[in-house]
Amino acid sequence: MYRSPPGARGFLIAIGLLGGALIVATLFGLLMFWALQAAFPRPVEEGYPGYLILIFATLVLIPILVVLGRRVPYLTDWYYLLPAITFLLAFTVFPIVLTIYYAFTDYTGIRNGKPDRSTETQIVRVEGRQLFVDGNAHDLLRCDQPNCAGQALEITTRTQRARVRAEQATEGVITLTAPPPFTPTLVYKINEFRFIGFRNFAEIFSRAGTVLIPVLIWNIIFAAGAVFVGAIPGLILGLMLNNKNLALRGFYRTALIISWAIPVVISVQIFTAMLNVQFGPINRLLGLLGTYPIPWLTDPEWFKVSALLISLWLGFPYWMTATLGALSTIPDDVYEAAKIDGANGLQTLTGITLPLLRQPFIPLLLGSFAFNFNNFGLIYLMGAQPGVEGRPSTAQAADILITWAYKTAFQADGGQAYGLGGAISILIFFLTVAISLINFRFTGALKEVR
DSSP states (O other): OOOOOTHHHHHHHHHHHHHHHHHHHHHHHHHHHHHHHHHSOOOGGGOOOTHHHHHHHHHHHHHHHHHHHHHSGGGGGGGGGHHHHHHHIIIIIHHHHHHHHHHTBOOOSSSSSSEEEEEEEEEEEEETTEEEEEEEHHHHHTOSSGGGTTOEEEEEOSSOEEEEEEEEEEEEEEEESSOOSSOOSEEEEEOOOOBOTTHHHHHHHHTIIIIIHHHHHHHHHHHHHHHHHHHHHHHHHHHHHTOTTOTTHHHHHHHHTHHHHSOHHHHHHHHHHHTOTTTOHHHHHHHHTTOOOOOTTTSHHHHHHHHHHHHHHHHHHHHHHHHHHHHTTSOHHHHHHHHHTTOOHHHHIIIIIHHHHHHHHHHHHHHHHHHHHTOHHHHHHTOOOOOOTTSOTTSOTTOOHHHHHHHHHHSSSTTOOHHHHHHHHHHHHHHHHHHHHHHHHHHTHHHHHO
16 A cells, blocks of 8 residues: 655645646647647538547546556555546536636627627638628628727638638728638638626626615525524424324324425426416415405515515425434433423423524524525526516516526626626625625634534
8 A cells, every 4th residue: 555645745746646637638639639620621510529639638648647656656546536526627616717717808698709600701812911802891790890900700611710810801801910821711700708807896886786785685685584484494393293292293294394305496386376466376365365466476575575485385394304303312311301300391492402402503504594595596496576676687676696697697698798697606706705704703603613
């Protein structure tokens, strides 16, 4: 058995070598892919599949790992973690880095860095840096800049493509900043996105009074309210079902946990149908009792109440189960001693049960708050929300920060305002960390851990 260097030194060496091996293999895969395209060109519309990069990278990664295993024997113990590290980098680290990058750009569904195929223009002939076309080049390419100065373009043949930049475009002539690497037949405009610094953040804070602050306040209320309406009924039911003398106790436990077993999508859809203003059974029942129908899903405030009611249905089984699990750890001797001392049921509850439940419940409460703070599924699945005057369509009555970010990124500005959505996501991260630290501070959770 080979021992790694002690402390952080061994960890850093292992991570550095594995990371370097992955980078080298990836670069080799890209080079082999580009070489294959150059040696055996295919039509642009029928290019080689991208998974070939992964195959080429794997072919070179295996011998690299064999050599490293012989030179650094203890490194072979880390090979079991290599798939996990690879997936972590690909599906966690890379999206985070990309989100941060987009947050400082004006990336949208329109400005996506890809060629605009609707601007396809036939090239009549090529002379040096000049591309001749039929018609006004500026109008054909729909350039954003006057005379297309600095506009990024893509030129193609049947089997080749390259990106170039225009110096100017006049009537029938596109002048490039450098001669094209081949004789192109078609030219397209590239929908560029640019680095804009903190402009996205400035836009968010410029509307803080009408969007950011109201959404944040409701987000905190929703997260705390969802924990409260779920924890209190769950605690009460757990205490009741812990009574060993209760008849049909197993049946009650099974029946009350059904809502936890039903998928969230189905539960939310059923509730939204039940809360329908005109046709929902709840309003029909209230009508039979002589009460006016309640605008559960059409009034901004009642929509928020509806969200909390649905979170009650979804949350109380979890807290009931947690309560039953925590109560099972309390020894019966404690209750027997209290009974001998003459304590009644209320005194036993307030003096023994609840204090002993406090320690296991604190991390559960904090975790539940953090979950509900970013509870995208419930708010999104409730469907269309009533609007609020002065707010954009992406931040409606019951939108929380995460749904606001999603709607901004996927339902605004051409469908993909990734730049602004990424900026909101970064703010959500810092707000979540700040609120969690405040919770830890006031609850003393960090002191208990230490």
